[in-house]
Amino acid sequence: MKSDPIQMLLVSGFLGAGKTTALQTIGERLSERGYTVGMITNDQARGLVDTSVLNTTAGRVVEIPGGCFCCDFEDLLMAAHTIGAEDVDILLAEPVGSCTDLVATVVNPLQTLHTSEFDVAPLTVMLDPDRVQSYLTGGNNSLPQEVQYIFRMQVEEADLILLNKVDTLSAKETTQIVTDLKDRVGKRPVIPVSAITGDGIERWLAALFDQLESNEQFDTNYRETVETRGGALTDIDYDTYAKGEAELGWVNMTVELTGHFEVSTFRSALITRLQRAFSSGGIEVAHLKFSIAAEGSLCHANLTTTEGEPGYSGPDIGDVTDGELVVNIRAVGDPEAIHSIADSSIEQTAIAASVDMQLKQAQAFRPEYPEPVHRIDSASQTE
Numbered sequence: 386m387k388s389d390p391i392q393m394l395l396v397s398g399f400l401g402a403g404k405t406t407a408l409q410t411i412g413e414r415l416s417e418r419g420y421t422v423g424m425i426t427n428d429q430a431r432g433l434v435d436t437s438v439l440n441t442t443a444g445r446v447v448e449i450p451g452g453c454f455c456c457d458f459e460d461l462l463m464a465a466h467t468i469g470a471e472d473v474d475i476l477l478a479e480p481v482g483s484c485t486d487l488v489a490t491v492v493n494p495l496q497t498l499h500t501s502e503f504d505v506a507p508l509t510v511m512l513d514p515d516r517v518q519s520y521l522t523g524g525n526n527s528l529p530q531e532v533q534y535i536f537r538m539q540v541e542e543a544d545l546i547l548l549n550k551v552d553t554l555s556a557k558e559t560t561q562i563v564t565d566l567k568d569r570v571g572k573r574p575v576i577p578v579s580a581i582t583g584d585g586i587e588r589w590l591a592a593l594f595d596q597l598e599s600n601e602q603f604d605t606n607y608r609e610t611v612e613t614r615g616g617a618l619t620d621i622d623y624d625t626y627a628k629g630e631a632e633l634g635w636v637n638m639t640v641e642l643t644g645h646f647e648v649s650t651f652r653s654a655l656i657t658r659l660q661r662a663f664s665s666g667g668i669e670v671a672h673l674k675f676s677i678a679a680e681g682s683l684c685h686a687n688l689t690t691t692e693g694e695p696g697y698s699g700p701d702i703g704d705v706t707d708g709e710l711v712v713n714i715r716a717v718g719d720p721e722a723i724h725s726i727a728d729s730s731i732e733q734t735a736i737a738a739s740v741d742m743q744l745k746q747a748q749a750f751r752p753e754y755p756e757p758v759h760r761i762d763s764a765s766q767t768e
């Protein structure tokens with residue numbers, strides 16, 4: 386089964402679109418089919434919730450902390466080599482949700498400078514239904530113009546588009562959004578999926594692995610060919626892109642919780658408090674996630690818009706003594722203000738639960754101006 390070069394699959398998309406969830410879902414499906422799967426998670430800081438999510442699944446996981454694939458291309462290569470040395474067949478990688486221009490800065494460099502090592506699958510871009518509706522209609526968008534610009538660029542460079550979270554939509558709504566998206570993106574496939582229920586996932590895999598010999602393993606009822614690729618963005622304005630990234634404050638915190646508490650109660654109390662605080666502070670959440678690890682188990686809470694429904698995942702851990710809380714917040718606003726809201730929300734939740742909290746580490750920053758190591762417009766060009 387070992388394939389050489391390594392198949393590499395990048396799943397892009399805005400913060401909170403469902404990339405990590407989708408990688409976990411297809412990681413499991415590919416492992417079941419006998420593939421050895423590796424994963425590269427990535428963010429702009431340490432203490433990522435994502436890696437702890439993926440670590441609980443089968444497969445090899447390497448985290449690239451402190452940067453994005455395009456600006457830390459060498460780290461990406463090193464991570465790929467580390468995992469590749471373990472006889473991996475398929476490497477799944479999640480770029481940072483506020484990154485774009487990935488075809489020129491990651492896909493083409495891998496294809497042209499490392500041809501014999503990697504075969505990069507069509508670039509998948511995942512979309513969240515709420516955000517896509519604002520994108521399609523141009524109205525009711527809680528994100529600043531420059532952040533919307535990043536979203537638009539992500540869609541433009543996609544080879545394959547997934548409308549995710551269709552389990553939250555009616556069949557009629559799904560059809561409508563898919564039709565509207567198809568009108569925008571020409572011949573590129575738009576596949577409705579649910580990374581959580583698994584709906585549409587086989588259809589996505591069939592499209593991705595269309596050129597693989599092992600394609601017969603995938604559901605050919607849904608054979609979908611990626612005829613037209615989005616290609617490298619030709620007119621991306623890096624100043625606007627950088628401004629969009631800099632609109633976002635990134636906050637990561639690791640907190641030790643000491644005392645006796647019930648995990649689910651603490652989790653919902655904390656997400657409610659955070660949500661209320663961001664709402665009253667007028668701060669738009671792009672993606673807020675936290676994990677609580679206690680007594681060998683791990684569970685999560687997520688928020689992908691300030692006013693949205695919180696999502697919960699992981700086991701019901703029950704009553705515990707002591708735990709570790711890891712918080713990652715990406716929101717539109719000043720990082721210090723976001724940090725201080727998070728800090729006081731955690732503190733109040735801990736006091737209410739009679740738990741002591743101790744901050745182990747915290748970071749609050751804005752992403753820097755993106756400066757990709759490589760930028761190659763065409764897969765047949767070598768810079």
Ligand SMILES: Nc1nc2c(ncn2[C@@H]2O[C@H](COP(=O)(O)OP(=O)(O)O)[C@@H](O)[C@H]2O)c(=O)[nH]1
Nearest residue numbers: 400401402403404405406550579580581687696
């Ligand atoms: N309802 C629903 N929620 C989803 C789906 N996929 C992801 N989510 C939720 O969306 C939130 C963000 O998901 P995540 O995978 O972390 O997004 P990422 O930032 O793109 O990696 C989490 O609460 C997920 O549980 C889906 O198919 N349906």
Ligand SMILES: [Mg+2]
Nearest residue numbers: 404405435479
């Ligand atoms: Mg993620």
